[in-house]
Amino acid sequence: MNNRIARIAMAAITMHVFATPAAGEYKANVVVDARAAGVTIRPEIYGQFAEQLGTGINGGIWVGPDSPIPNIRGYRRDVVEALQLFPVSTYGPDLRL
Numbered sequence: 001m002n003n004r005i006a007r008i009a010m011a012a013i014t015m016h017v018f019a020t021p022a023a024g025e026y027k028a029n030v031v032v033d034a035r036a037a038g039v040t041i042r043p044e045i046y047g048q049f050a051e052q053l054g055t056g057i058n059g060g061i062w063v064g065p066d067s068p069i070p071n072i073r074g075y076r077r078d079v080v081e082a083l084q085l086f087p088v089s090t091y092g093p094d095l096r097l
Helices: 002-019 077-083
Strands: none
Touching: none
């Protein structure tokens, strides 16, 4: 008899827990007006990033100023010239050549 009461009590507790909304639960509505003016994103946020993966930097972009490969202050000239074709900002220490 005690086992049966325990199972009924456990079932009642389980139903109560799953039927009760979580604390802090609320409903919200969002309206998006695609015609409204938005914020301006400054062009300085865009740029390029290179990470050292294998020989991507050393021996790739960076060859050193004394390298026989044509370079601009150690950066491969062909890479610098290719990156300069992209309309990105030149803020920060990276490739401001």
